[in-house]
Amino acid sequence: MTVDHENRVLAAVDRGPLAHAVADAAIWAAGRLARPLEFLHVLDRHPEQAAGEDRSGAIGLDAQDHLLQALSARDAENSRQAREAGRLFLAGLRARALAAGFSRTDVRLRHGALVDTLLEQAAGVDLFVLGRGGATGEHAQRLGQNLASLVQRLPQLILTVHRDFAAPQRCLIAFDGSAMARRGIEHLRHSPLLAGLDCHLLLAGSPGREALRALAQARSTLENDGFSVCVHQLPGEASSQVPRLVRDEGIGLLAMGAFQHAAWRRLLLGSRTNALLRSAEVPTLLWR
Amino acid sequence: MQFFISSFRQDWLANIRSDLLAGLVVALALIPEAIAFSIIAGVDPKVGLYASFCIAMVISVAGGRPGMISAATGAMALVMVTLVKDHGLQYLLAATLLTGLLQIIAGWLQLGRLMRFVSRSVITGFVNALAILIFMAQWPELSDVPWAVYALVAGGLAIIYLFPYLSRAVPSPLVAILVLTGIAIGFDLDVRTVGDMGQLPDSLPLFLLPDVPLTVDTLRIVLPVSLTLAVVGLLESMMTAAIVDELTDTSSNKNRECVGQGVANIVAGLLGGMAGCAMIGQSVINVKSGGRGRLSTLAAGVFLLLLLMLLGDWVARIPMAALVSVMIMVSIGTFSWASIRDLRTLPASSSVVMLATVAVTVLTHDLARGVLVGVLLSGFFFAHKVGMILHVGSWASADGRMRDYRVVGQVFFASAERFAAAFDFREVIDTVRIDVSKAHFWDITAVSALDKVVLKFRREGTEVEVIGLNEASATLVDRFAVHDKPDAVEQIMGH
Structure with missing residues (x-):
């Protein structure tokens, strides 16, 4: 495999408060995976939103032509500005990576919707890094939806960040014995991403015999691969146990399978993944 | 499911503030138009007003082009004049129902695709002819009337075009109507008012089947009008959808729009309203005021209903001269003035197509015939050129x-x-x-x-x-x- 076609770490950044955290996480991950890093910034035009200053209700000579010219001129101006701002923003992130000692960085500015763009780019990517939820509630909600459909449609691991990023020393794997959880263990033991980190395995609630056996197996698998593993088998909901463990054990990264249920079920019952994501204050590694 | 939720958000909730304000502006502009078009068709103003809010509300859900305004229109009113004169309102309501049915069938057959045979020149001709017809329909209000009417119309036009230089926050046609009504009442001018033209809505519309005999004779009377109405309605709707597509740089679902127009007309017919379609002028006003989503159309319908409930008595006292000035604005704004300038530069064949469409429409008062002639001519010219x-x-x-x-x-x-x-x-x-x-x-x-x-x-x-x-x-x-x-x-x- 030549260097040109090496799989990369793709960080989706927008000009929000999380940009630097996402960049730092991506630099950390790319360094551990020894992969090139690409910062992707998507310019999403929103023609369904409008600024209407003119409520005069009057239409004059060639109203339609004039309106078309005015609207397209404004769109053109906004697009140009967004493009320039996007370029500067990406150049800043590249400089940040360089300052952190990481030089194999590429930047890419694209038009389109975030989810579609990421799906298009999925080939040749080892790991996605995304910010989840900005300061405002509406934004967070939209990203939560995006995240669900991304996790379900992308086969890769997805690292999400929701506040400042610091390189983790200990990671917590939320384990429920399901096929999805076991698949995740397989993902992780072969990936250099978590190599050398202290691993905590959490099995919450009242597990069946099947789940306990899977837990024991996961533990031995990880230990065979050289992880130091600490198992926590605790009662109650995972979303209440995770924040406590994070605090008490100094966990820096949460890893879990996510969004295994269909969209309609999430809509009716709420999503366990979303509850966990909201409660976890640390970067989270997701897989499907 | 995911798709449904996200398109629902995008169509309805992405632009709430601007949509509501634009809807209000459109509702205010709809009142005079709905009344004026009822008068063109020869029915009570309430028939056009009922139709307008029914159609706007139904199309906001059922239509294929978010942000497009549909209501009672001049193009449709012009088609139904003879039917109303000869057979009365009940036959018009029956024709409206049948029109809706035909449009739904057209949507299922995906006839929206036929729009690609309607060339740019034909569309320009249609729009120009429509503007001319709306202008000509104002003649009865302008001929043989006291001088005060001319003064009021001129004053109304001055306010409509000059007031936006003072403030763009208030619809200037509304200001014109308020001022002219005030003057007419204050000076006790002896001019015709909306109340003289027929009944205004005094209650919510009632659900009623048209009172016509279900016979072949009825069908024979109603079907030709319904066919023309269906064609004209779809033509104007498809054109308007294309205009809104272009203005907002988004796409629309043409076949869903056909079915939506049909459903809206059926609901209008059952509630005592006349047939309608998309409105070029109103849709431009909506986009200009910031309306983009389905919410803007729904808001226009709801505000129109509320305004009528609240202001019914005052509407009757609006002088016709005020409506005439609004309609003159609509026809001036609808007309493509650039097309006259372009006559010199465009190829003769396309100018001939445009002019023929205008001429046939104005002579026959039938937009469908004008478009048919235009399409045929452009086909001939194309065959000739390629030959x-x-x-x-x-x-x-x-x-x-x-x-x-x-x-x-x-x-x-x-x-x-x-x-x-x-x-x-x-x-x-x-x-x-x-x-x-x-x-x-x-x-x-x-x-x-x-x-x-x-x-x-x-x-x-x-x-x-x-x-x-x-x-x-x-x-x-x-x-x-x-x-x-x-x-x-x-x-x-x-x-």
Whole structure:
């Protein structure tokens, strides 16, 4: 495999408060995976939103032509500005990576919707890094939806960040014995991403015999691969146990399978993944 | 599911503030138009007002173009004049129901796709004709009236066009109506008011089936009008959808729009409203005021209903002159003035198509006929133009016993005669070779023209050899299915 076609770490950044955290996480991950890093910034035009200053209700000579010219001129101006701002923003992130000692960085500015763009780019990517939820509630909600459909449609691991990023020393794997959880263990033991980190395995609630056996197996698998593993088998909901463990054990990264249920079920019952994501204050590694 | 949720958000909730404000502006502008169009059609103002809010509300959910405004329109009102005059309101309501049904069928048959045969020139002609007809419909209010009416209309126009320089926060047509109504009442002017034109809505509309006998005779009366209404309604809706698409740089679902128009008309007919369709002027106003989502259309309908409930008594006192000035604004804003400037620069054929569409529409008062003539004419002109792309060259052999003809270009009904005339049958010669491998035979007329040429040569005792007929006639089949295969197109057109 030549260097040109090496799989990369793709960080989706927008000009929000999380940009630097996402960049730092991506630099950390790319360094551990020894992969090139690409910062992707998507310019999403929103023609369904409008600024209407003119409520005069009057239409004059060639109203339609004039309106078309005015609207397209404004769109053109906004697009140009967004493009320039996007370029500067990406150049800043590249400089940040360089300052952190990481030089194999590429930047890419694209038009389109975030989810579609990421799906298009999925080939040749080892790991996605995304910010989840900005300061405002509406934004967070939209990203939560995006995240669900991304996790379900992308086969890769997805690292999400929701506040400042610091390189983790200990990671917590939320384990429920399901096929999805076991698949995740397989993902992780072969990936250099978590190599050398202290691993905590959490099995919450009242597990069946099947789940306990899977837990024991996961533990031995990880230990065979050289992880130091600490198992926590605790009662109650995972979303209440995770924040406590994070605090008490100094966990820096949460890893879990996510969004295994269909969209309609999430809509009716709420999503366990979303509850966990909201409660976890640390970067989270997701897989499907 | 995911898709449904996200498109619901995008269509309804992405632009709430601007949509609501734009909806209010549109509702205010709809009142005078709905009244004026009812008067054009010859029915009580309430028929147009009921129709307008029913159609706006239904189309906001059922339509295929978010942000487009539909209501009672001038184009439709003009079609129903004779029916109302001869048979009355109940037949109009029946015709409205049938129109809706026809439009739903058109949507299911995906007839929206036929819009691609309506050329730019025809659309311009339609829009211009519509503007002229709306303007002409104001004559009855302007002829044989006291001088005060002219003063009011002029004052109204001045306010409509000048007030936006003072403030763009309030719809200027509304200001004009308020001021003119105030003047008319204050000075106790003896001018006609909306109340003189017929009944205004005093309650919510009632659900009623039209009171017509369900006989073949009724169908015979109603069907021709319904057909025209359905065609005109869909034409204007498709055009308006294209305009809104272009303005907002988004796409719309044309077939859903056809079905939506049908459903809206059926609901309007059952609630005592006249048939309507999308409105070019109102949709432009909506987009201009910031309306983009379905919410803007729904808001326009709801605000219109609320305004009527609250202001019903005052609406009756609006002088007709105020409505006339609003309608003159609508016709000026709808007319494509650039098309007059472009007459000098555009090719004569496209100008002829545009002018013919306008002329036929204005003479017959029927937009459907105007468009039909325009479409036919543009078809003729296109066939004529392509028919010119044909060249037949020839050269004799050294011994003078043989002549090679070489045909390059398009052979079809419009060029077959020119094709046949290009051969010299009187030349005394032993053999003729006709190479058609660089030509395209598009139809049976072309093939039979070639047959005739061959026969004629044979009658003179000349041997004929045709080369490349297989390549030339590859274009004969009706279904090419090459649109997505560049190689196949290359093969057919480039051989």
